[in-house]
Amino acid sequence: MIRRSFGTLRGLVRLAFSYPQLMFGLSASQRPDPARVNRLVFVCQGNICRSAFAEVAARRAGLRTASFGLSTTTGRAAHPPAIAAARLLGHDLSVHSAIDLTDHVPEDGDLLLAMEVRQLHRLSADPRLQGLPRMLLGHWTRPMMPHLHDPYGLDDDYMAQCLRRIDGAIGRLAISFPGARLS
Template sequence: MSYSQYIADTYGSKRGLARYVKFNIKKHLGAYKNADGRQIKNTKRLIYVCSGNICRSPFGEAVSLKAGFPAISFGLHCRGGDPAFEKTLDYASRHGYNLDRHRSTKMRDYTPLVGDLLIVMEPAHLDELNALYPNVNKVLIGQFASNKTVYLHDPFNTNQTFFDKCMQQIEEATLSLITTIKK
């Protein structure tokens, strides 16, 4: 396997690798402590957030709902009304989840409720939501995966190997998060 192929399969792209390294170094220097999952005990609903609400966040929502935990999702930079990405639909179907009825939701259509937990995929999402919803608890989903990370690269323009890896991490982290909340 070439170095380029390894990067594409493991990090999604060279940019994905650079961001993975950057944000995980920042984590080890003490950043993102406000999103480490310490304040999740009274969570009543999981709110999955990503950029377009067609890949990562709708899949997290589907995993949560199938596990019996209330959830919704929205996109920070989407127009709303779009179906889930074709690769997301395919992956979900192959793993027992149904996203056929999903339509992307814009951030402005989200109304916070007591007990909401905003689940973000990357630190840029965290920064944006901290400014808009300072009183709503937030976590970085990758903190609950077995291979802990603060950055889960957007799989939209990546190869199938990375796309599947990303979805696997979301599923694993979501189930781990739900278990932690219920303890």
């Protein structure tokens, strides 16, 4: 149950700690003015599973989007198990090319959407990004899951579960930020 739903015991513990961090304002979130958001930028560690999938799913939903990893190699392909799980959900990750934080070009109107609280803290410390609004993508999952544990190297069931959660959040993001819709 833990492996399939949360990836690892560490994933469950990090999820449990993320709720009070949000409740007590310790997450480094910075809420956007929804009327000013015109691009959704998904962020994770390697940009080969979670944020890569979120970008593809959001683009398919007609949203203006980008993604990057906090610690990756630009040009790296998506993780093969993520490609397979995405395909089962009707999305194609086979042509994804990772972008590292240092190669990402921020724009006015960006909303940074991270997978974990610790990623929000990294974003808030970056001088190029600290002025941009940032939130957890898990705010839009149902149920709300402020920690979407990294599926890299974990079993296929958790990879599929993680990507399903992300896929489900995309429609709610589109409703929350209509300015991010492609014309």
